[in-house]
Structures are given as structure tokens and as C-alpha cells.
Amino acid sequence: MLSTSFRLALRNLARNRNRTLVAMLTVGGGVVAFLLAGGFINWVFADMREATIRSQLGHIQIVRPGYFEKGIADPYSFLLPGQSKEEEALRNTTEIATITPRLAFSGLASFGDITVGFSGEGIDPLRERPISTRITIKDGQDLQSLEETSAILGEGLARTLGVKPGDSIVLLGTTANGSANAIEVTVAGTFFTIYKEYDDTALRLPIPLARKLMRVDGATSWVALLERTESTQSTIESIRPKLPAEVFQIIPWTELADFYNKVVVLFSKQVDVVKIIIGLIIILTISNTQTMSVLERTTEIGTSLAIGLRGSDVLRLFLLEGALIGIVGGLLGIGLGYVLGEIISAIGIPMPPPPGMARGYTGQILISTSLVVDALILSLSTTLLASIMPAWKASRMNIVDALRCNQ
Amino acid sequence: MSSVVRIERVFKEYLLGEQIVQALNDITLAIEPGVFLAISGPSGSGKTTMLNLIGCIDRPTSGNIYINEENVSQKSANELADLRARSIGFIFQTFNLLPVLTAAENVEYPLLRRKDISATDRKRRVDYFLDIVGLSKYANNRPNQLSGGQRQRVAIARALAVKPAIVLADEPTANLDKATGIEILKLMKLINEHLGTTFIFSTHDQKVIDHANRLVKVEDGTIKAFGVRGPKRNWNIARVRNLSDIAAENIPG
Ligand SMILES: Nc1ncnc2c1ncn2[C@@H]1O[C@H](COP(=O)(O)OP(=O)(O)OP(=O)(O)O)[C@@H](O)[C@H]1O
Ligand SMILES: [Mg+2]
Numbered sequence: 033m034l035s036t037s038f039r040l041a042l043r044n045l046a047r048n049r050n051r052t053l054v055a056m057l058t059v060g061g062g063v064v065a066f067l068l069a070g071g072f073i074n075w076v077f078a079d080m081r082e083a084t085i086r087s088q089l090g091h092i093q094i095v096r097p098g099y100f101e102k103g104i105a106d107p108y109s110f111l112l113p114g115q116s117k118e119e120e121a122l123r124n125t126t127e128i129a130t131i132t133p134r135l136a137f138s139g140l141a142s143f144g145d146i147t148v149g150f151s152g153e154g155i156d157p158l159r160e161r162p163i164s165t166r167i168t169i170k171d172g173q174d175l176q177s178l179e180e181t182s183a184i185l186g187e188g189l190a191r192t193l194g195v196k197p198g199d200s201i202v203l204l205g206t207t208a209n210g211s212a213n214a215i216e217v218t219v220a221g222t223f224f225t226i227y228k229e230y231d232d233t234a235l236r237l238p239i240p241l242a243r244k245l246m247r248v249d250g251a252t253s254w255v256a257l258l259e260r261t262e263s264t265q266s267t268i269e270s271i272r273p274k275l276p277a278e279v280f281q282i283i284p285w286t287e288l289a290d291f292y293n294k295v296v297v298l299f300s301k302q303v304d305v306v307k308i309i310i311g312l313i314i315i316l317t318i319s320n321t322q323t324m325s326v327l328e329r330t331t332e333i334g335t336s337l338a339i340g341l342r343g344s345d346v347l348r349l350f351l352l353e354g355a356l357i358g359i360v361g362g363l364l365g366i367g368l369g370y371v372l373g374e375i376i377s378a379i380g381i382p383m384p385p386p387p388g389m390a391r392g393y394t395g396q397i398l399i400s401t402s403l404v405v406d407a408l409i410l411s412l413s414t415t416l417l418a419s420i421m422p423a424w425k426a427s428r429m430n431i432v433d434a435l436r437c438n439q
Numbered sequence: 440m441s442s443v444v445r446i447e448r449v450f451k452e453y454l455l456g457e458q459i460v461q462a463l464n465d466i467t468l469a470i471e472p473g474v475f476l477a478i479s480g481p482s483g484s485g486k487t488t489m490l491n492l493i494g495c496i497d498r499p500t501s502g503n504i505y506i507n508e509e510n511v512s513q514k515s516a517n518e519l520a521d522l523r524a525r526s527i528g529f530i531f532q533t534f535n536l537l538p539v540l541t542a543a544e545n546v547e548y549p550l551l552r553r554k555d556i557s558a559t560d561r562k563r564r565v566d567y568f569l570d571i572v573g574l575s576k577y578a579n580n581r582p583n584q585l586s587g588g589q590r591q592r593v594a595i596a597r598a599l600a601v602k603p604a605i606v607l608a609d610e611p612t613a614n615l616d617k618a619t620g621i622e623i624l625k626l627m628k629l630i631n632e633h634l635g636t637t638f639i640f641s642t643h644d645q646k647v648i649d650h651a652n653r654l655v656k657v658e659d660g661t662i663k664a665f666g667v668r669g670p671k672r673n674w675n676i677a678r679v680r681n682l683s684d685i686a687a688e689n690i691p692g
Contacts, residue, residue: 036544036551043539335535338496339549340524340601342517431496435531 041352044325051321056361058317059415062310063365063407064372067399069306070406071373072381073299075398077292080226081261084292086166087225089285090255091264092271094122097281099252100288107137108208111250114243119254121274127267129259132159133251135242139205141185141235143193150189150235152203154242154251163257172197172221178238182220187390188232190222197221203235207247215245227291228390291388307406311414318418322354326426333426334434343427350426354419355412362411366404373397441508442469443604443637444493449502451488451660462488464660466502470639470653472604475631477651478641485660486641487609493639494527494607495519507604524552528598530608530640534590536582536597542589543569543578546596553601568596572626588619595626599636608640612647624650 045052085091096103096110103110112119112133122131135154140147157175164174170187183203185195195201199219207213217237224231243249258267264284275282286293326333333346374397381395451463463485470476478486491497492504495511496519503512506526511519529535536545546565550556556564569575572592582590591611598606608627612620628650631638642648654666654674666674 036547040537040539047539331533331535332537335529335531335537336548337520338494338523338529339597340520340527341549341552342520344517345552432491435496435535 037349037352041349041356044329044349045353045356048325048328051324052357055318055321055357056364059314059358059361059411060365060368062314062414063362063411064369066307066310066407066410067366067369067403068373068376068397070303070403071369071397071399072395073303074400074403075377075396076299077296078398079393080292080295081289083166083226084289085257085261085285086163087227088230089288090163091258091261091285092128092256092268093283093285093288094254094256094275095252095281095283096279097277099281100283103252104136107135107252108246108248110252111248112252112254114250118275118280122254122256122271125267125271125274127258127263127270128256130159130162131254131256132156132163133239134160134253134255135239135246135248135250136252137205137242137246139203139245141189141193142202142204143195143199146193147204148189148192149233150185150203151233152205152235152237152242154239155236156239160255163255167223167225170222170224172219174223175220175236175238178240180220180238181216181241182218183235183237183241184221184223185219186231186234187222187224188228189235190219192232195219195222203237203245205245207245209247213245213247215241217241224390226389226391226393228388231390307410311410314411314414315418318354318357318415319421321357322350322419322422323425325353326350326422329426330429330434330437333429334431334437337429337431338435346429347423347427350423351416351419354415354423358412358415359408361415362408365411366407369407370399373399441472442505443472443507444468444470444639445505445508446489446492447503447505449492449499449504451485451492451497452500461660463492463499466660466662468655468662470637472637473631473635474637474639474653475628475651476637476639476653476655477648478639478655478657479643479648480641480657480663481643484657486643486657488660489657490607490609490639490641493605494529495523524549525601526604528601528603528606528636530591530594530598530606530611532610532613534582534587534594534614536590536593538582541579541581542574542585542593542596545582545593546600549597549601564600565596568599569593571599571630572596586619587615588622591615591619591623592626595623595630599630599634603636605637605639608638610641610643612642612644617646620644621646 096112099110119131122128133156137152139150139152141150157177175182175184193201197219200216201219202214202216204212204214239251258264268282268284272282336346337343377396382392383395384392446466446468449463449466453460453462466489478489480486492499495506503510505511506522511522514522537548540548543565546568547561550561550564569578572595574589574592574596577585577589585593612623615623624647627638630636648654652668655662656664662679664679665677669675
């Protein structure tokens, strides 16, 4: 019965080729639109996620409990040890590609008459490098070693101070016991990330210099980079036993990427709206197609019911036809959407700077498996939904009236 | 002898706008199995309505209909569908084959719902009945590749495939030329004689009536006469004069 229903449905679809083609193209077109819109947003998410991770956050940060709530203003009370067996153990964890200490502090930078506040990070230039691939050096050069007495500045900070590579600036900080301290460093280079706000205040220098300025040992956080972003949660689970919760807090990037999270919520809503609009267009078109198909086949429906088919058999047939339109149209759209996505990605979509960012970017289309699954669900559910009313009407047709209609 | 169809004081009204049309007006009739029964009468007399009620695709406004002595009035739509799928074959004036199915598939179509018939049995039946109507060679033709007469033969095979107790045919020859019409009738008669299937068909063509062995004449929704063909092919006609006679007189067995 199934294979025959299937055959019958296929032949009925083949019978009015043009109409079926239009129906499938409508579904396919909707799917293409959904994939391109969703794929672009997907790419934005992925790019922003990686940029956030690889310029500021890393995948996992290990800090003293409460550091992110209370420690920014008082880093001295939340210091991790400079040398420890825990860090050693983390360094030897296979999922972790690199782990590096950071010492975050704030202070004032002076150049000539100008003094401005900055957010400083003492880092290990070499171990930090894999986590900083999305920190782009604009002028000058990156930090090269732990020994040098230089710093790199976010482009906004450099602009405010009016410095260029080679200039000497004075950094003022507060030491652990509350007294002021100052060091002189050379500007090695300036940099930018995707976040203008960060670039307006950020300053990076080798961690020994930062320790010297603050008169402390140790770090405020250990930042880990993983091979794959997807394994963040599983890695946290696997390292948790090595780090007692009373002294170490493990924080995934997702909890720190505030801006990214807000963007995801906002854009996801927009994709949902696009999806609803596309869904409505498909439903309207296909219900029209199906209604015409039912009307045209009134006599056949009457005949089928007369010779013993149940209403539910007729219902199933039209639903099957709707589902076939959805599946074939959906697959068509997925194929076309994928090809178009590749082409568009190769060309690139020039985008202006979004709010909070200094630069525009060249967007691409990233069609993920879950997006493809979503597209198939969209095409199938909408065509089925669109078929329910016509199919139901067909199944409830008055047999005598249906048979009379061709006389 | 029990009846294959029994109609008991059946009325059928249609609502046409504000107006009530009395399509059938107090019909009582019993049909014994195996007859080749013609329902004749002028256009609009109620032939189709009567066949629809017997075929359980329509319900009477009042009165009862029994198929194989089973009252169908109380049955649900699905029960009626199942009853039709097992007991009733339909032949239509306009053939009504499914255009996307081949001749063989059309014959198989009403069998597909029958879970008690295996695929091999199904195929055997299709072959058998296509052979009976002389269309084995055309098994894989679609309806639009067949002549009118051939299409009606496929329809006959389809009606027979479920091995029904009754085959109903509403003006089965009206869309065919005379010669083909006669051929179709002869085929139906042959099947009636050899398989014992009850045939009930409507017509207003005297030549068609000539093939029947039972006759019901309707006019204005009432039965005007019953006819039984005698041994010398002569008609014994019992005329119905008033409504009360109808209950009394049945087709003699
Ligand atoms: N669905 C309907 N709605 C309204 N009136 C109907 C309907 N079906 C039949 N009628 C009316 O009922 C009466 C009997 O119709 P029916 O079709 O049974 O006649 P018939 O004998 O088959 O006629 P014909 O020889 O033209 O086919 C007619 O007056 C017809 O107009
Ligand atoms: Mg009629």
C-alpha cells in the first residue's frame, strides 16, 4: 500500500508538471533565502565568537573564586600563584592547546602632557600568541619576549595619547600595598580587534613588567585555548577534578562574552522572523496549489471513496503529495543554497562597521548542518501544514456531489 | 430466499435552494441475488438516486436499506466504506478510471486497502479479471491510451476485482456507441451468468432493457412497474397503481 500510495502521489505530481514545478521552486526559493540569511548570520556568529575568543577571552579562564565580581577593582586579593602544580597539570592536558597567565590591572599612561587611564594586561608574549590571532598589529610590531620593556597599545588608546611606535610612555600603577609606582616602557606597536571599546583602553605588556609595576607575583587569570571551540564544556568537565572549587573558579568564554551573547539573541530573533515570513509565503502558495489540485480531481476523489477508500486514505494521499513537494523542493533549495553560499562566500559580502566596532568586514555564508536540518524541517512542515486543509476537505467530500460534478 | 438488497419505505429529498426536491418517494423493493436488473425511467425520475442509495454512497432521508440483510442506516462513514470495499462494485457512465494509473493498477486499486488479500493474490485477481474483460494485452496502458469501450471494460474488471455481491452501473453504455454498448452489456451479462454476480444498472434505452431479466420502472421518484422476464423471454409486468401496493408487491422470486 505504501509503495503504491507513493507511486500514485508521484504520478499525480508529475501530471501537472508546471504547477508542481512552481510549487517546488517556491519551496526551494524559500529554503535558499532562509539558508542565505541564516548562513550569513551563522558566519557572523562564528566569526565574532572566534574573534572574541582569540583576541580577549580564550576558551576557558581560571581565576580565584569571585574575581570577576569583585576582583577587577582589587586584583591583589585574587591572585593565582606564579608557579603551581595545577597550572603544570593543565599545561599537560591534551584538550588544551595552550595556557598562559595574565595579570590584569588598571593604571594611568602618560605621554608628554597627556595622561589617560588604561586597562593593562601583563602577558607572556609567546604563549599568548595562539590566543591573540585576532589581535591585529596596525603599526610597529607585536611583543616578542618576556624580557623586553615595551608595550603594545590599542589603536584608540594610542590615538588619545598621541603616540607612535618607538615613543616612550610612563605607566602609573598602584602596588599591592597601596602606594603608587611608575615604569617607563617603549611603544612597540599599536593594535586593533573587532571591539572598538577594547581598543580604546587596552594596553599589553610582558607579565614581568606588570608584576614589577604592581609589586606582586602571580597572575589574575590563566587563559586556555582549546583545539576546538565546541569542546569547551567537555574540557571544563575533565579539568574540574584537578582544580578544587574553593580556590579555583573555571569560567567558559560564553559567560564572559557579554556582547557576543547579546548579538546572538538579537540576530537569532531576526532569523526567526525571516523564517516565519518565508514559512508563511510557502504555506500560502502551497495551500493554493493543493486546493486547485483537489478541485481538479474531485471526480477521482469521489470515485475512490465510492469504491471503498476511506476518507483517511484520501487525506493521506494529499498529505503525501504535500510532503513530497516539501522534500523535493527543500532538497532543491538546499543544493542551490549551498552552491550560492559558496559563490557568495568566495566573492565576499562587504559590510560597514557595526555599532561598537571600528571597522567594516567582509561577510561570508556559513551553512551548518543544523541550518540544513532547519531548512528541511521548514520546507516539510510548511508544505504539510499547507496541505492539511485541502486534504481534509478532499477526505470529507460528499461522494454523490463529487461524482455528479463531471456530468 | 433472502434478498441481496432490500429497500424499505425509502424517501430521499434534496434541498435545492429554498425548494425541496422529492427524488425518491416511498420506495420499497427487494432484489434477489443473481439478477440482471434494469432500472429504467425518464430523466430525473430518480434512477441515479436509487443506485446511490443501494451503493451506500448516499443516505436516505427516511426508510431503511439492507445489504445482504444488514441494515446500513446505522453504519458510520468508515463502516460504509469498508462495506463498499467488500460488497459493492461500481461502474460509471463516464468510466471514472484514475488517469495516472495503468489498466492493471486501476483494477488493483480497490484491492489495496484489503489487508486480507496478499500481493500475489492481488496480482492473480488483476490478471484474471483483465483476462475476463479481454484486456490482458492492455494491462500497462493508461486510460488515455484506451478506447471508451476498453475503458469501460477496465472499469468492469475493477468493479469485479473485489468479488462484490452487487455491481451497480449507472447508465454504463450511455457514453458509448451502440455496438460497443451492446458488447459491454453482453460482457456484463456473461459475468452475471457465470459468476452469479448481481447486476443493477440504470438506463433509458429500450435496447439495454432487452438484456435484463428484471425490470424496475421509476417515474417521479416512485416505482411504476416491476417486470420479470418469463421463460420465453416475454416480460411479465406488474403495474403499481398506488403507494400501498408497493409494499405488497415485490419482484417474484
Ligand atoms: N444533489 C442533488 N441536489 C438537488 N437535486 C438533486 C440532486 N441529485 C438529484 N437531484 C434531483 O433529484 C431528482 C432525481 O435525480 P436522479 O439523478 O436520480 O435522476 P435520474 O433518473 O438519474 O436522471 P437521469 O436519467 O437524467 O440521469 C431530479 O429531479 C434531480 O434534479
Ligand atoms: Mg442519472
